[in-house]
Amino acid sequence: MELNTLDLRYVEIGALEQFKPFIGKEVRIGEYSLAVFRTSDGKLFALENRTPHKKGGPLTEAIVSGHTIYCPLRDLHIRLEDGKVLEPDTGEVQAYPVIIENETVKIGLPAITLT
Numbered sequence: 001m002e003l004n005t006l007d008l009r010y011v012e013i014g015a016l017e018q019f020k021p022f023i024g025k026e027v028r029i030g031e032y033s034l035a036v037f038r039t040s041d042g043k044l045f046a047l048e049n050r051t052p053h054k055k056g057g058p059l060t061e062a063i064v065s066g067h068t069i070y071c072p073l074r075d076l077h078i079r080l081e082d083g084k085v086l087e088p089d090t091g092e093v094q095a096y097p098v099i100i101e102n103e104t105v106k107i108g109l110p111a112i113t114l115t
Contacts, residue, residue: 008097008108016103019044024060024069032109034096035059037080039067044098045080046107052076052091059093 013027019038026049027034035049035058045067051057053074062069067080077086083095097108 007111009111010099010106010108013105013107016044016100016105019105022064024062024064026058026060027107029107029109034107035062036098036105036107037062037064037069039064039080043067044100044105046096046098047078047080047083048094048096050093052078052085052093 011029013029013036019025019036021038021040024035024037027036033049034046036044036046038044047059049059051059051071051074053076055074057071057073059069059071061073062071068086069078069080071078076089076091078084078093079086081095083093085091099106
């Protein structure tokens with residue numbers, strides 16, 4: 001699921017030091033529940049905090065491996081860059097852009113839903 005980057009507003013979610021490598025952190029912004037992950041190479045990724053499995057479940061419980069996460073609740077591997085489930089399974093979750101400015105982490109969310 002692609003977001004239109006022209007219609008995004010970047011929202012501060014905390015200091016870079018608050019996001020530890022390999023550990024998912026839940027961030028709530030209005031109606032959004034996001035799972036933010038920091039990989040071993042220092043990159044940050046944000047996904048909606050729910051597995052794409054029909055029974056759902058939080059993604060913050062996932063295990064980080066490289067630029068993918070493994071959801072032990074639903075046995076799914078999900079790419080952090082785009083939220084797509086790796087084969088042989090199917091599905092996806094919404095991925096959100098993350099930027100770091102002056103050691104502050106920001107997530108791009110649709111501006112229309114933040115008013």
